[in-house]
Amino acid sequence: MLTERQRMILNAIVDDYIRSAEPVGSRSISKRGDVGYSPATIRNEMADLEELGFLEQPHTSAGRIPSHKGYRYYVDHLDPAYSAPPGEIRLLRKFFAEKLSAMEQVIQHAAMILSHMTNYTSILLGPEVFHTSLRHFQLLPLNEETAVAIIVTSTGQVENKTVQLPPDVPVSEIEKVVNLLNSKLMNVPIYKLKTRLYTELGQEMERHISNYEEIMKVLDNIFLDGEADHQRLFLSGTTNMLTQPEFKDVDKVKTILDLLEETPTLTKMMAPQDGGGIQVRIGTENDHEAFANCSLITATYSLEGEALGTIGILGPTRMEYARVMSILNILSKDLTAMLSHWYK
Amino acid sequence: MLTERQRMILNAIVDDYIRSAEPVGSRSISKRGDVGYSPATIRNEMADLEELGFLEQPHTSAGRIPSHKGYRYYVDHLDPAYSAPPGEIRLLRKFFAEKLSAMEQVIQHAAMILSHMTNYTSILLGPEVFHTSLRHFQLLPLNEETAVAIIVTSTGQVENKTVQLPPDVPVSEIEKVVNLLNSKLMNVPIYKLKTRLYTELGQEMERHISNYEEIMKVLDNIFLDGEADHQRLFLSGTTNMLTQPEFKDVDKVKTILDLLEETPTLTKMMAPQDGGGIQVRIGTENDHEAFANCSLITATYSLEGEALGTIGILGPTRMEYARVMSILNILSKDLTAMLSHWYK
DNA sequence: CTTAGCACTCATCTCTTTAGAGTGCTAACG
DNA sequence: CGTTAGCACTCTAAAGAGATGAGTGCTAAG
Known part of the structure; x- marks a missing residue:
């Protein structure tokens, strides 16, 4: 033919x-x-x-x-033998094998509910923290002043961070610290590392390690970071942005949606500022230009009195503040209640 | 001030x-x-x-x-006492209490993977079927010709449908049928209702009920509907539509996105046509006008040889057919494998 | 202090003009 | 006879030029 x-x-x-x-x-x-x-x-x-x-x-x-x-x-007339590149297939299978923890399901579910009820975009920051614990810790000196800290989690994720060492710490001391940590903090959930560091290791460290306080500072710094990086982000209702007339220009929406894909930036933006409760960030109060015409309303949920994650709604500055704030308030409390019930 | x-x-x-x-x-x-x-x-x-x-x-x-x-x-200066209307709060709590079955999580997860890997919109049709079973069945005659069928599922969902009764069925007969159904089909998964109707009830019905065949038709009709309506739809990557230059006009995207929200229409579109395998519907081959510039590629996954659900990718007619078809092929097989392993 | 009236401003819509990409056709070439 | 160069032609998209109208600011009267 x-x-x-x-x-x-x-x-x-x-x-x-x-x-x-x-x-x-x-x-x-x-x-x-x-x-x-x-x-x-x-x-x-x-x-x-x-x-x-x-x-x-x-x-x-x-x-x-x-x-x-x-x-x-x-x-x-496509080649019937064509198959996606092996790298892609491996990726596909790897993602498919992943599972969400019960905790994460709840968060994701909450994200969906929020976006449906408000017709805005919902952003939920959940603690990955819950199902990962410490498998292995390592601190490798690079030279006299710096070292690389390596944290391997139970899910196989590897995080590393370069840190400044206090002056005059002998290698033997560092080894002692690392061994102590590995023996005492094994299988401790990531989110508890920082507190356990003090409650379980404080005394022992003080006894065996010379530069106790300064090394403590370094470790504190390392675990603090791990905590933040392991949070997981759930989005829902991103298309709701499109229904807002101020975003009928596709390019504007795109800059916003692109920013929503940038997990680290978004995670930072969601971080609660001083104290919990409902927080409203209007327009340029969000410190990112793309959100100049958006408002972000956030609330925190917590476990054992400690803030764990943030739930938020992103919409145009022209947002139904009263309604959204009320809904966030209720849901954050429900989440908190559910969690404390769950992890008791 | x-x-x-x-x-x-x-x-x-x-x-x-x-x-x-x-x-x-x-x-x-x-x-x-x-x-x-x-x-x-x-x-x-x-x-x-x-x-x-x-x-x-x-x-x-x-x-x-x-x-x-x-x-x-x-x-x-918002009224701090403002609270969302009670109806809304009730709805919020109701949604929040819902849970996804393990099966549904897998499907939802698969949807996410698909959209991420292809940069198109993924649509997955999962069998709600799996975790709902019959709790109660009722058939209320409205008059001589019509009746309302009510199905209550194990998850508390209530479905109802108005049906035409065959002529000259005495109320006593109907009661007998309803009692028979309730005693024999209690706790049977919704998706098996139709077959069980014949295998387990056929003989008994034939013996006790006079208009056997015509009543059977009515029941068949009722359960058929329940089957289709209980499928669950998962979407992911709807915003990917925006990245396609042919949809840079917001209004066009909107008609598509609106259609994506219409669960029943979408469910029908996803239904596999004659035979399984990978199916490609290009432009107007989709029987909905809004999809005239879209192609929908679908594959089915199955359990015990029976097609259970469909996974699909929606993109512009200008789609990377070879790649998408290959990915769908792999994922549908993986899903099938996972399910048979799961439910054995 | 409040209100009616009127001139003025500026975005939006429509119409026109212009520039450029890509075609179809014809004629020449190997 | 299939292939290629050249050129006139077509049609969109972008840029410019009025017309329209909503809403203001100001002034003067109630």
Whole structure:
């Protein structure tokens, strides 16, 4: 039905169009390495393919785009043996094997509810913390002043951080500390590391280690960081942004949505400022430019009196503050109640 | 700092703007029932409020919108006792109490993976079926010809459907059928109801019930419906639609996204046509106009040889068919494998 | 202090013009 | 006879030029 050359050209056009989303001109096909014909020749073939119904012209002086029939032909003649690259498959399987902890499910679920009820975007910061514990700790001196701290968690995640060492700490001392930590803090949940450091190790450290206080500071610093980095972010209702008339410009929405994908930035923004309770950040009070026209309302939930995570609603500055604040208030309390019931 | 009247006007402007997203003019404030002043008076106050920094003008001849300071004032002076309407709170708590079954988590998780890996929107149809079973069945005659069938599931969901009764069925007969169903089909998973109807009840029905065949038809009809309605839909990556240049027009995206919210329509579209395997529906081959520029690629996963659900990717007609088809193929097989392992 | 009236401003919509990409056709070439 | 160069032609997208109208600020009267 189609000549070999026509098939090749059709394939080239579909491929190009899939990549570029722009009508494909004869010149650009001609310039591809795998097609050895001039634009004029391609044009002739394209005219034929159009007549046969495989291509379309959006308008007279545009390039061609595949018609439905063209796509259909392309799909039906795809190499059936084609398989995604092995790296991709490995990734797919790896993600698929992951599981959410019961805790995370609750958070994710809450995110969904929030976005549905408010018609805004909800952002929930949940403590990954809950299902990861310490498997291994290492502190490798790089030189006299700096060392790399390595934390391996029960889920196999490896975190590392470069830290400044206090002056004049002999290697033997460091080894002692590391051994102590590994023996005493093994299997302790990440989020409890910092407190356990003091409650369980304080005395022993004081007895055996010379620079006790300064080393304590270093460790404190390391675990503090681990705590923040391990939080997990759940989003829901991002498309609700689109329904707001102030964001009818796609580019504006895009900058916001892109920022929502940037987990670290978002995590920082969600961090509660001084004290808990409901917090409202209006427009530029969010310290990111893309949120200049947004307001972020957050509330914290907690376990045993300690703030664990944050739930938040992102909307236009023109937001139904009263309603959203009330809903956040209720849900954060319910979450807190549920958690304390759960982990008791 | 602000006079009572200024506060009132500021509040009115913020409220109006929250609702309308349009700059608020003096006239519209004046016309509100709760403000008894003419536009000119309002204008004077508005000029003052602008000077104080609570309001802004997008341009000289537009109405006013609240500034950040204006929102801040509004928020800080919100009635602290305000609480969302009780109906809303009840709804919130109800949703929050819901739980996803293990099965559903897997599906939802798969949806996320798919959208992340493909950068398109993923739609997964999972069998709610798995964790709901029949708790109670009722058939209430309305008159001689019609009756309401009520199905209560183990999760407390209540489904009802109006059905046509065959002529001349005495009430006593109906009662017998209902009793038989309740005694024999109690705790049977919804998805097995239809087959069990025949395997377990066929003979007994035939013996005791006069209009056996016609009543069977009615029941069949009822359970068929329940089966379809109980499938659960998971979406992920809806915002990926935005990154496609063909959908840079917000209105176009909106029609698509709106359709994605319509669960029943979507469920129907995802239904596999004749036979399983990977299916590609290009443009208008999807029987909904809003998807004229979209392609939907679907694959089914199954349990014990029976198709249970569908996983799909929605993207522009200009889609990376080969890659997506390969990924769907792998994931659908992995899902099938996982399920058979799970439910054995 | 409040309100009516009127001139003024500026965004938005529509219409027109312009620039550029890509075609179709014709004629020449190997 | 298939392939290629050249050129006129077409049509969109971008830029510019009025017309429209909502809403203001100011002034003067109530």
